[in-house]
Amino acid sequence: MTTSAELPFIPARYYARLAELMAARGLDAGAVIAVAKINEGVLADPDGRLTLPQVEALIAEVYRQAPDIPWAFELGRSLKLSSHGMLGYAMLSSPNLDYVLQLLARYFRIIMPTFRLQYRRTSEHEEVVLSATATLSAQNLLFHVETIAVAWHWEILSLLSGEMPAYDLYLSIAAPRHVERYQALKPARWHFGWPIQPGFRILYPKGLVGRELVMADPGALQLAERQCSEQARQTLREGRLVEWVTAMLTYSRDVITTREELADLLNISPRTLDRRLQDEGASFRELSRRIRFQRACDLLEAGQMSMVEIALELGYRDSANFTRAFRREAGITPSRWLAQHAVAALSR
Known part of the structure; x- marks a missing residue:
């Protein structure tokens, strides 16, 4: 886990909403914010950010002044x-x-x-x-x-x-x-x-x-994702690269799979990506290998795709290449792994 000194700043907009809830309850929100050493202008700024100590102090003061109000429940209920x-x-x-x-x-x-x-x-x-x-x-x-x-x-x-x-x-x-x-x-x-x-x-x-969503809009989604990527790049300047690369490799699936594409998303060269990962004790190849193996296990366990389909899903040319790669990781073939997994599941 990271320490508070290593953390990026936290978006202030959620705590601005908390301040509104305090005011609606008759509390002096300005006084609470002052105890936490938060500038009210930061809360009013859509891009404002707080430090973890400020957030800790704010929450502690809110509950000190009104301990019987379910602040977390009310804030969660009010968010959209x-x-x-x-x-x-x-x-x-x-x-x-x-x-x-x-x-x-x-x-x-x-x-x-x-x-x-x-x-x-x-x-x-x-x-x-x-x-x-x-x-x-x-x-x-x-x-x-x-x-x-x-x-x-x-x-x-x-x-x-x-x-x-x-x-x-x-x-x-x-x-x-x-x-x-x-x-x-x-x-x-x-x-x-x-x-x-x-x-x-x-x-x-x-x-x-x-299930399909009624407000699906491919054009708007593309624009929004581009903005999210830019915000992610900003958080990477303050946080950890390995965690982000792992999430992108795991959940982007077919959208982003290569070192070059990830580097382009961050607006850095592939060599810079490698160097920054190395600084954190990792490598793109090792992360990719581990995540691909886990994805293979998940697909095998799901039982909804043939061996050939799984191989193609994971980027292998054919099932033979997939089987060789899987055996290097697990020590056994995918079919043998699946059989052992099924036996273990029955014994639980």
């Missing part, structure tokens, strides 16, 4: 897709939920750099996992996990025009005092005390992510 700037616009313009989740996995760092979002499709469900990438105070962590989870529920529901089947959302936080409010957040089934890691896990039923 438009709250996320260009990334929200890209989400609105996407063709389906699968594309939305890929976008979020690639660019979540833009809107909340202290967390990482992962998205994975399996044979049984679609899975989203949010995890902290920074050392946060317990109060700060609880606040952001709850805010993001509640906002996520309403925003995905909005994208699907309110038509969503039941799904499961597991939060690492304990059930809050206002847990009864979650009964209205249907059709989500809320589970508290998820023990795996700080963050949350979402399981969507199979097939949901393929």
